[in-house]
Amino acid sequence: MILVETHPTLDDAARAMSGDAAYMAGGTLVMRAVNEGQGPARLLRVSDPNLRALRSSGDTLTLGAGMTMANVLSHRDLAFLHPVARVVGGPQIRNMASVAGNLFAAHPYGDFAAALLALGARVIPVGQGSARNVEDVLRDRGRAGLISAVELQRPNDPRNFGFLKISRVKPKGVSVLCIAAYLPREGGRIRGARIAFGAMGPSPLRSTGAERALEGQALDATSIARAAAAATEGLEPPTDQIASEWYRREVAGVHLKRLLSGMEHS
Amino acid sequence: MNDMTSEGPMVEFRKDLFADERDDNLNEVGKPTRRQDILGHVTGRSPFFDDHLFNGLLHMRCARSPHHHARIRRIDTSAAEKMPGVVRVLTGRDVPVNLNTLLSLLDFGLDDEPLLSETKVAYIGEPVAAVIAETEAQARAAASAVHVEWEVLPHVLDVEEAIKPGAPAVLDIYPNNKFVYHGKYDHQKLRYGDVDAAFRGVDHVVEGRYQMSPIEQAPIETCGAIAAPEQNDRYVCYTSTQALFFSLGTAAKMLKIPSSRLHFIGGTVGGGFGGKVDSIHEPLAILGTMLTGRPVKYAWDRAEEMQVGAPRGAERWYITDGVMANGRIVARKFIGYFDAGAYTRLSSYAIIKGVGHLPGPYTIPNVYADVFCVYTNRTPATAMRGFGITGVDFAIEAHMDKIAETVGMNPIELRILNAYRDGDMKAHRREAKNCALIECAQVVAEKAGVTLSPEFKAATSMTGGGGARAALPAFTATDEDGRVEGFAATSYAKKSGASSAPVPGAAPASRPARVQASAQSPARPAAQPASPPSAAPVHTADPADKKPARSGAMRFSSLSGFRRR
Amino acid sequence: MAKTPVTFTLNGSAKAAFANPGQNLLDFLRREVGDLAPKYGCGQGTCGACTVTIDGETMLSCLVLAQAVEGQDVRTASGLATGATLDPLQVAFMDHFAAQCGYCTPGMLVSARALLDRNPRPGREDVIEAISGNLCRCTGYEPIIAAILAVANGKARA
Numbered sequence: 001m002i003l004v005e006t007h008p009t010l011d012d013a014a015r016a017m018s019g020d021a022a023y024m025a026g027g028t029l030v031m032r033a034v035n036e037g038q039g040p041a042r043l044l045r046v047s048d049p050n051l052r053a054l055r056s057s058g059d060t061l062t063l064g065a066g067m068t069m070a071n072v073l074s075h076r077d078l079a080f081l082h083p084v085a086r087v088v089g090g091p092q093i094r095n096m097a098s099v100a101g102n103l104f105a106a107h108p109y110g111d112f113a114a115a116l117l118a119l120g121a122r123v124i125p126v127g128q129g130s131a132r133n134v135e136d137v138l139r140d141r142g143r144a145g146l147i148s149a150v151e152l153q154r155p156n157d158p159r160n161f162g163f164l165k166i167s168r169v170k171p172k173g174v175s176v177l178c179i180a181a182y183l184p185r186e187g188g189r190i191r192g193a194r195i196a197f198g199a200m201g202p203s204p205l206r207s208t209g210a211e212r213a214l215e216g217q218a219l220d221a222t223s224i225a226r227a228a229a230a231a232t233e234g235l236e237p238p239t240d241q242i243a244s245e246w247y248r249r250e251v252a253g254v255h256l257k258r259l260l261s262g263m264e265h266s
Numbered sequence: 267m268n269d270m271t272s273e274g275p276m277v278e279f280r281k282d283l284f285a286d287e288r289d290d291n292l293n294e295v296g297k298p299t300r301r302q303d304i305l306g307h308v309t310g311r312s313p314f315f316d317d318h319l320f321n322g323l324l325h326m327r328c329a330r331s332p333h334h335h336a337r338i339r340r341i342d343t344s345a346a347e348k349m350p351g352v353v354r355v356l357t358g359r360d361v362p363v364n365l366n367t368l369l370s371l372l373d374f375g376l377d378d379e380p381l382l383s384e385t386k387v388a389y390i391g392e393p394v395a396a397v398i399a400e401t402e403a404q405a406r407a408a409a410s411a412v413h414v415e416w417e418v419l420p421h422v423l424d425v426e427e428a429i430k431p432g433a434p435a436v437l438d439i440y441p442n443n444k445f446v447y448h449g450k451y452d453h454q455k456l457r458y459g460d461v462d463a464a465f466r467g468v469d470h471v472v473e474g475r476y477q478m479s480p481i482e483q484a485p486i487e488t489c490g491a492i493a494a495p496e497q498n499d500r501y502v503c504y505t506s507t508q509a510l511f512f513s514l515g516t517a518a519k520m521l522k523i524p525s526s527r528l529h530f531i532g533g534t535v536g537g538g539f540g541g542k543v544d545s546i547h548e549p550l551a552i553l554g555t556m557l558t559g560r561p562v563k564y565a566w567d568r569a570e571e572m573q574v575g576a577p578r579g580a581e582r583w584y585i586t587d588g589v590m591a592n593g594r595i596v597a598r599k600f601i602g603y604f605d606a607g608a609y610t611r612l613s614s615y616a617i618i619k620g621v622g623h624l625p626g627p628y629t630i631p632n633v634y635a636d637v638f639c640v641y642t643n644r645t646p647a648t649a650m651r652g653f654g655i656t657g658v659d660f661a662i663e664a665h666m667d668k669i670a671e672t673v674g675m676n677p678i679e680l681r682i683l684n685a686y687r688d689g690d691m692k693a694h695r696r697e698a699k700n701c702a703l704i705e706c707a708q709v710v711a712e713k714a715g716v717t718l719s720p721e722f723k724a725a726t727s728m729t730g731g732g733g734a735r736a737a738l739p740a741f742t743a744t745d746e747d748g749r750v751e752g753f754a755a756t757s758y759a760k761k762s763g764a765s766s767a768p769v770p771g772a773a774p775a776s777r778p779a780r781v782q783a784s785a786q787s788p789a790r791p792a793a794q795p796a797s798p799p800s801a802a803p804v805h806t807a808d809p810a811d812k813k814p815a816r817s818g819a820m821r822f823s824s825l826s827g828f829r830r831r
Numbered sequence: 832m833a834k835t836p837v838t839f840t841l842n843g844s845a846k847a848a849f850a851n852p853g854q855n856l857l858d859f860l861r862r863e864v865g866d867l868a869p870k871y872g873c874g875q876g877t878c879g880a881c882t883v884t885i886d887g888e889t890m891l892s893c894l895v896l897a898q899a900v901e902g903q904d905v906r907t908a909s910g911l912a913t914g915a916t917l918d919p920l921q922v923a924f925m926d927h928f929a930a931q932c933g934y935c936t937p938g939m940l941v942s943a944r945a946l947l948d949r950n951p952r953p954g955r956e957d958v959i960e961a962i963s964g965n966l967c968r969c970t971g972y973e974p975i976i977a978a979i980l981a982v983a984n985g986k987a988r989a
Contacts, residue, residue, distance in 0.1 A: 001350070002853035004835070004898060024896070028876055031894040034853050035874040036569075037406040043853065045899070070888070090964020091942065093876060095888040096895075172963040300925050307933025308921040310868030310908040314934065317867040401851065402858075486872040486880050486968055487934045536870070536934030537968045568873040 002034065004043045010051065010065070013044045014126040014146045023146055025051075025066055026096035028089070029105055051148075054078070059154045062124070065100035065147045069112070072099065080158040084115040084180070087165045090172040100147040103137055107202055108242060111178045113138065114198035115163055117206065118180035121152035138203040160184050164259040165198075166251070168242075175199040176243045177252060179259050183219060190214045195227070195256070200237045200248055209233030210256060224260045228253035303534070314487055314534050315504040320494055320561035324353055326554050327405040327564075329395040329412035330574065331387035334421035334643040335434060338385055338394060342413040346397055349411055351404030353558055356396040358384035361553060362522035367610050368545065371515045376439055379609040379646070381520055381549055386419075388436050388608035389645050391574035398554050398562060421643040425582055425603035428642045436608055436641035441750060445606070445614045445639035449753040452638065454617045456600075456624055458693040459632030459739035461588070464597035468588035472669050475584050476661035480577035480605070483650050487536020489575060490565025491547035493555040501552050502529045506565075508538040513545040520549045521556070528552070540649030544576055544611055579613055579647025580605035581657035585665045588632075593675045593683050598625040602637035602658065607646035614639045616654035622694050623655050626662040627703040628684040629735055633693040636748070678711045679722045689732025697736065701727035835898045841866065842910025850897035857881040859897035860907065868908040868937040872966070879965035882938035883907050889945045889964070908937030911944060919982045920944055927978035931969035939965045943979045953983050 007013040013023060022040035024030040033039045051066030054075050061077065072078050072085040073094070088097055088111055100123070102112040117138065122131040126146040137144050155161045162181045167173035178198035183190045193214040195207040209230030217223040237248035281290050306312035329346075343355040358364045358380055365377040383394050395412045399405035422428045428436065428443040436443050444452040465471060491505040501523075507513040510532040518525040535542060547564050554562030566575060581604055588597035602620070606613035617637045625633045652659070666684075670677035685703040692698050704727045711718050834849035841864060848863040855874075860866045860883070872880035874893050881892040884906045911918040920943050923929070930936040939962060946953055946961035953961065958979045959972075967975065 004852060004896065006898075027894045027896060027899075028891075031855060031896065032875050035855060035893060036567075037403060037410070039853060043896070045896070089876070090879065091945075091961060092879060092882055092889045092891045092964045095890050171960050298926070301928065301930070303933065304925045304928075304930050307930040307936045308908075308917070308924045308940065309912060310937040312933045314870070316861075316871070319862070319865060319867075403851075403853065484968060485932070485934070486878055486966060487870065487932070488872070535932060537932045539968070568875060568878075 002039055002043055003041065004045070007044060007046050009048050010046050010126045010146055010148050013046050016042075016044055017146065018042070025098040025101040026068060028093055028097045029101060029109075056154075059156070061152055061154055063099050063150045063152075065098060065149055067099045069094035069097050069099075077154075080155055080161050081112075081115060083163045084112055087167075087171070088112055099150050103134065103147070103150075104141055104144070107238060108174050108199040108240065110204050111165055111175055111198050114178050114196045114204035115180040116150060116152065117204045118182045118194045118196035119152045119155070119161065120182070120192075120194055121150050123147045124149040124151055135206070138205075141203070155182065155184070157185070159263065159265050162259050162263045164255055166255055174242060177237075177248055177255070179252075179256055180204075181256075181259055181263065183214065183260075183263060185219075188218050189216055190219060190223075191216070195231075197231075197235065197252065199242075200232070200235050200252060202238070205235060207231050207233070207235065207256075214260075219260065219264050221261075224257055224264075227260060228257040231256045306534075312534050313504075314536050315490055315492055315506045315532070316563070316565065318492060318504050320492065323492070323561045323563055324398050324400060324554065324558060325402040325405045325563050326396050326398045326550060327402070327409045328382075328393035328550075329397065329409045329414070331383075331390060331392040331394060331414075331416075333387065333416055333418050334390055334423070335419040335436070336387050336416040337419060338383065338387065339415035339417055341384075341394055342415075343395055345413060346395070346408040346411040349399075349404065349408040351400035352397060352408045353400065353560075354398045354554070355408070355412070356382060356398070356550075356553065356557070357394070358382040360557065361520060361549075363520045366516060366520050368512065368516065368543075368612055369610075369615055370519070371512065375445070375610050375614055378437055378439055379611070381546075381553075387416075388641075388643055391570070391645065392608065393574075396550055396554065396564070398558060423642055423644055425580070425605045425638070425640040425642060428640050429603075429638065434643070436643055437610075440641070443641040444748075445610060445641075446750050446753045447614070447639075450749060452748040452750050454621050454635075454637045454639075456621045456633060456635035456637075456693060457742050457744050458634070458695075459597070460741060460743040461597040461599045461632045461634040462743065464632040465586075465588045468596060469591040470587075470589040470669075470672050472587045472589055472665070472672050473585070474661070474665045474668055476582070476664055478581045478657045478660060480580045480644065480647065481650060482572055482575065482577045483537070483539040483541030484572065485535075485537025485539060485541060488566040488568060488571040489542055489544075489547055490563065491551040492561060492563045493548070493551035494561035495555060495559060496529055500527050500529050501555055502531065503548050503552055505530060505532045505548050505551075506535055506538075507532050507542050507545060507548065508535055508540070509543040509545065512543065513548045516545040517549045517552055521553055523552075539651055540578065540653055541575060544646075544648050574645065576607070576611065576646050576648035578650035578653075578657075579607060579616070580644070581661075583658060583661035585661055587665065587669055589669055589673060591673060593669070593673045593680050595628065595630050595669065595684050597632040598628075598630045598634070600624060600633075600635040600637065600658075602635065604637065604639050605642055605644060605647060606639050607642060607644040609641075609646040610639070611646050611648050612653070613647050616649070619654035620658050623658065625693055626659065627686050627701070628681075629686045629690040629698070629731075630684070630693070631739060676716070676718070676722075678707050678716055679718060681707050682718075682722045682725050685725075685727070687727050687729070687731025687735070690735045691738060695738065698731065701731070703727065837898050837901055839900045839902060840904045842906055854897045856883070856892035856895040856897045856900060856905075858893075860892060860905075863897075866907050866909050870934055870937060872934070877966070878935075878938075879942065880935055880938045882941045882965060884941060884945055887945075887948075889942055891964075906941070908940045911940055918944065920947070920979065923978035923982045924975070927974045927981065929970060929974040929978040935965055935967045935969075939967065939975060943975075943982075946979070947983060951983065953979075955980065958983075 021042035024045045051064045053064045055062040069085040069088045116134045121134045124131050126148045160183050165178040166176045177200050180196045182194045184192050193211040195210045196204050198204045210227040213226040213230045231253040232249050237245045239245045347355050361381045364380045367375045367378050369375045397405045397408040420434045422434050440446050447454045493503045496502040514530045551562050551564040584601040586599040587595050589595050604613050624635050667677050670680040682704050686698045686701050690698040704725050837850050838847045850859050870880040872878035876891045876894045883892045886903050942962050942965050958976050
């Protein structure tokens with residue numbers, strides 16, 4: 001029988017966390033487990049409205065962990081993330097699903113997490129402890145602890161960030177795969193390429209092959225072709241009801257090429 | 267008032283009655299009208315089965331097989347019974363008549379499927395126990411605590427593998443995983459003319475293999491029923507079923523209760539598409555009510571609806587056509603396999619329906635079909651949109667395109683050339699009437715911008731049929747292939763009341779298949795006699811238990827086309 | 832079993848009922864409060880048949896903890912009509928055959944109403960996005976889109 005605890009702040013909830021408890025933000029993941037009889041013994045939730053706040057300081061954007069996809073879509077300052085938030089679930093899910101919660105969404109979900117990975121975002125943990133890269137959190141989600149905010153740098157040119165979700169059903173459908181690409185330029189060359197795939201592994205993962213092909217290059221047909229060819233290096237896409245490993249491997253480079261071709265600019 | 271003729275009843279309009287209050291013009295085409303139930307839909311008041319509140323409602327959930335195929339060594343419900351909120355745990359021995367087949371209501375087929383399995387399971391999700399608890403969450407938790415000792419058996423998931431000698435016996439009341447038709451054959455036959463003779467004189471032989479996977483109906487409302495005690499010593503049952511009378515009859519039979527004690531309320535179905543005809547929920551919900559004295563709800567969750575709920579069954583078709591150079595199809599041979607899954611349900615009937623449809627809307631002078639109802643360890647199949655027909659139509663139309671390509675003909679013109687016309691004799695020996703394929707094809711061509719030559723533009727369904735095309739073939743080749751012994755003739759198509767039960771003591775055996783003259787046919791099942799069943803089937807129908815022969819009020823003939831003239 | 836009292840507003844009326852531990856809002860509304868309009872289709876947040884609004888935002892009641900709506904304004908399809916006067920969307924759905932089995936309809940209407948409340952003149956793509964979280968297995972969606980656009984374009988009957 002489930003015990004539900006409502007705490008006034010995240011700090012209180014963090015203190016109450018234990019092995020048999022789970023934190024519930026928007027509920028889109030946890031409540032499904034509860035409905036299917038797979039819920040935790042204790043469910044912790046927080047009633048603090050500040051969890052949804054957006055703070056910006058210079059180029060640093062701090063998204064409250066509880067910000068929903070709809071909240072993201074309502075902020076002009078986050079316009080570069082709108083293509084991502086817009087394709088998470090349907091309208092109802094977007095009113096519920098949180099930025100931090102998406103980091104814990106099991107395959108095939110986690111489109112927003114893929115975008116955060118590409119943007120080099122960091123999570124601010126609750127209580128003490130320094131910010132951690134999203135990449136580290138995704139690698140070891142079971143030990144992540146509670147998150148109070150997600151911090152990232154605003155792209156100096158929003159055109160350097162691109163996102164593409166591939167799904168059979170549109171506008172709302174689960175990903176066959178998604179791609180987030182962040183390609184900052186310096187003097188016309190890519191510096192610090194980050195390309196993240198969603199639904200191509202147990203969690204969102206970077207495509208080191210594509211990044212290597214683009215690093216230091218101009219973004220043009222040649223470098224794009226090389227990136228597409230190297231897209232799935234080191235990746236082991238899953239086979240599930242949505243697509244087979246073979247299919248994901250076949251189309252990943254094709255879709256990457258389309259995304260990158262749309263990001264070419266002077 | 268109704269004039270029964272060989273054409274069917276004529277409609278007589280009695281315009282004199284209540285003349286000043288009625289408009290019998292029947293002119294509805296072109297006028298806006300509303301569905302009679304849509305006001306309820308838009309106000310949220312349409313009463314789906316679950317839209318009824320009961321004080322003290324209990325919830326039922328089943329413990330299910332995780333294996334494709336397994337023997338049950340032991341079912342231990344003791345842990346489940348002790349869990350919080352659990353009122354009762356049912357197993358097969360709580361079910362008064364724990365074996366049924368849906369069409370037994372029409373005297374067609376042997377009882378083969380338990381409500382709650384006791385000795386073995388033959389598909390993933392097959393229920394073996396039903397937990398009844400105060401809340402759905404408690405029922406769910408307790409169902410996981412039912413402990414079953416399984417002896418996993420080899421399984422088979424492909425129709426052609428399932429009929430090979432030595433394949434795992436999915437349903438052992440029939441030999442070699444094939445339903446027995448008419449007490450005589452391991453398949454349904456259609457014989458019209460002589461395809462083998464015709465093949466010898468054609469310009470092209472075109473072969474094709476077509477496969478359709480199971481398709482889940484996926485209604486937004488899952489299947490379910492709520493049963494409760496009612497006054498006058500009755501049980502009321504609200505159900506999602508599409509087949510209210512089937513469900514009532516099945517519940518009455520399996521619970522050994524007169525149907526007069528059952529009050530079934532349905533009619534508001536949240537999407538059926540054929541998937542809500544299997545009458546599984548009502549007997550269990552009512553049984554739960556009978557044994558607890560309280561209202562009981564038994565409904566599938568979404569995972570069960572998709573995995574355990576019966577889909578349209580997979581089909582595989584081999585079609586071999588003999589075609590002349592001008593595109594005339596003179597012979598068509600079908601070998602078809604319906605994947606019934608682990609139990610018969612309605613698949614046997616789907617084939618009767620499908621075979622009556624062959625060879626499709628075309629006049630072909632020689633038609634042959636062998637269609638098998640095959641048991642595999644997949645989820646039992648049931649009806650879905652165009653039940654029995656849609657799958658073979660896909661195969662037929664894909665094949666027509668292949669023929670058009672072979673003879674170098676416009677595929678629409680090929681169809682018009684071979685289309686049936688009014689007055690033609692059809693392969694199941696009935697005259698074609700009100701044909702319209704030609705007209706449909708012409709409209710399609712026009713809308714798709716396909717030019718038809720004048721001859722095909724001028725064709726009509728009303729001309730060119732009948733005459734020589736109305737005659738039955740002079741000779742029809744028949745055979746005894748797939749003959750099965752040991753099954754008594756069924757009352758289906760006969761009024762004797764004898765059942766399709768295996769004759770006790772006789773070993774069912776298959777005669778060797780006749781060697782096919784045409785090398786083009788796909789391999790038939792190898793000629794080997796089937797081994798006798800290891801034990802007399804527990805569920806052999808004792809003639810003493812059989813209901814008395816029906817007087818004929820329940821004729822299956824109109825469904826099958828065997829009506830005598 | 833320790834139940835939790837929940838006090839909230841349902842379709843404009845004050846309500847109070849007790850929620851079981853872990854009970855979702857859909858089950859709570861149907862069983863404890865008696866509003867049968869929102870429906871169970873999946874329990875996973877995929878089908879939208881359970882759609883309600885909470886403080887004006889559409890949400891999936893099967894994924895909302897019942898006690899989380901304490902003090903909030905919940906609206907279901909039952910609240911669309913005012914007495915015997917139907918919402919124009921309800922009339923439009925009837926006129927455009929936007930329902931067949933009717934099971935997705937309550938959730939669909941809530942999503943449609945929420946769209947028109949925030950955007951009275953949506954285009955076709957806006958309508959499609961607004962109902963993209965509500966599955967329908969019967970109509971093929973076109974009659975639903977037509978009904979919503981008819982209301983938006985002022986072409987629906989009063």
